[in-house]
Amino acid sequence: MKDLNIETLLTHDGKVAHSKGAVVPPIYQNSLxxxxxxxxxxxxxxxxxxxxxxSRGNNPSARIVEEKLAEICGGESAKLFASGMGAISAAIxxxxxxGSHIITVKNIYGPANNLLQNYFxxxxxxDITYISGTNITEFEDAIRADTSLIYxxxxxxxxxxxxxxxxxxxxxxxxxxxxxxDNTWASPVFQxxxxxxVDLEIHSCSKYIGGHSDVVAGVVIGSQAGxxxxxxxxxxxxxxxxxxxxxWLLLRSLRTLKIRMDQHQKSALEVARFLEDHPKIEKVYYxxxxxxxxxxxxxxxxxGFSGLMSFQLKTSDLEKIKKFFNSLSLFQIGVxxxxxxxxxxxxxxxxxxxxxxxxxxxMGIHLxxxxxxxxxEAAEDLISDLDKCLKLT
Ligand SMILES: *Cc1c(COP(=O)(O)O)cnc(C)c1O
Numbered sequence: 405m406k407d408l409n410i411e412t413l414l415t416h417d418g419k420v421a422h423s424k425g426a427v428v429p430p431i432y433q434n435s436l437x438x439x440x441x442x443x444x445x446x447x448x449x450x451x452x453x454x455x456x457x458x459s460r461g462n463n464p465s466a467r468i469v470e471e472k473l474a475e476i477c478g479g480e481s482a483k484l485f486a487s488g489m490g491a492i493s494a495a496i497x498x499x500x501x502x503g504s505h506i507i508t509v510k511n512i513y514g515p516a517n518n519l520l521q522n523y524f525x526x527x528x529x530x531d532i533t534y535i536s537g538t539n540i541t542e543f544e545d546a547i548r549a550d551t552s553l554i555y556x557x558x559x560x561x562x563x564x565x566x567x568x569x570x571x572x573x574x575x576x577x578x579x580x581x582x583x584x585x586d587n588t589w590a591s592p593v594f595q596x597x598x599x600x601x602v603d604l605e606i607h608s609c610s611k612y613i614g615g616h617s618d619v620v621a622g623v624v625i626g627s628q629a630g631x632x633x634x635x636x637x638x639x640x641x642x643x644x645x646x647x648x649x650x651x652w653l654l655l656r657s658l659r660t661l662k663i664r665m666d667q668h669q670k671s672a673l674e675v676a677r678f679l680e681d682h683p684k685i686e687k688v689y690y691x692x693x694x695x696x697x698x699x700x701x702x703x704x705x706x707x708g709f710s711g712l713m714s715f716q717l718k719t720s721d722l723e724k725i726k727k728f729f730n731s732l733s734l735f736q737i738g739v740x741x742x743x744x745x746x747x748x749x750x751x752x753x754x755x756x757x758x759x760x761x762x763x764x765x766x767m768g769i770h771l772x773x774x775x776x777x778x779x780x781e782a783a784e785d786l787i788s789d790l791d792k793c794l795k796l797t
Pocket of ligand 1: 487488489490513561586588589607608609610611620621622740
């Protein structure tokens with residue numbers, strides 16, 4: 405089946421049997437699986453990773469989705485989690501031990517950074533080196549004898565800077581350093597990090613994979629041995645398992661992943677080009693624009709670009725910025741992204757809670773930075789909404 409196209413793979417449900425010919429598999433809303441005999445249950449324990457015993461381990465509703473995600477990402481196996489953060493924490497824990505050195509990039513997803521910096525670091529004596537990640541020599545310079553993990557997010561959050569995945573892996577592998585990538589932005593449709601040799605690929609399925617803003621979930625994809633090890637340790641023991649209904653919703657979502665991503669990409673490019681040419685806009689951060697500094701690298705390692713971008717308003721007058729933000733009618737105000745609906749969020753809202761304007765400007769973030777998720781509405785309507793409200797700035 406390996407040579408089928410992604411649209412076809414997403415539409416068929418693989419090996420898990422459908423009950424009574426139902427065109428959509430049922431939700432396996434059960435906590436345990438009964439066996440016929442002493443010998444039967446005894447035998448399943450010999451292969452816990454592949455058996456249905458108890459739904460904290462495997463459940464068919466999750467399994468269908470795991471097999472499908474492994475296949476479209478080019479991995480041997482996958483494990484769903486209750487959230488993206490569940491997947492990220494399990495993946496990182498599987499690669500580190502007390503005192504490990506980790507290399508990561510600035511502007512990784514905020515809570516992932518909090519997990520490393522404010523939780524793992526003090527608790528497990530982890531040492532972390534932050535680099536911009538846009539230049540391979542930064543990775544070379546950061547590597548130490550005790551480096552056990554390089555944690556990537558490409559494109560990264562807010563500013564969408566890229567890392568050259570293939571080159572980083574070539575550096576890491578011979579030194580026995582594990583690599584993890586958060587591939588949520590590109591989705592499995594537009595970027596295949598496992599094909600470059602990355603050890604573990606993670607997604608927040610709450611974004612594009614779910615796509616309907618009705619599920620919180622995460623996934624880790626990798627080799628059979630890597631995922632089997634996570635299964636018996638970080639997955640089963642920490643217990644962040646997905647509910648059968650959430651998994652079933654993801655199966656529903658996956659059927660349209662490719663066509664949704666194509667549409668997000670098309671509309672996002674139109675919106676980005678409109679913003680780039682607009683006199684009230686200082687800067688647009690979108691890897692799909694030819695003017696994006698790492699456009700060539702993006703083209704090399706991604707087959708497309710998704711719908712999340714940032715832009716900086718020219719004005720730094722907070723009243724005007726708020727007026728713009730509050731006046732949009734098609735971009736709803738909220739965190740998260742990747743759903744059917746367009747959203748807007750201002751990173752300054754988070755940063756103003758902890759930092760001064762000068763401090764977050766030092767991180768490359770401005771008061772007038774806006775993050776938008778371009779949804780599935782007509783691009784023309786989104787552009788006229790933006791245009792109307794930009795006049796207010
Ligand atoms: C949302 C998000 C996560 C975390 O996923 P949850 O499902 O919310 O736990 C991780 N990485 C990125 C890039 C995200 O946007």
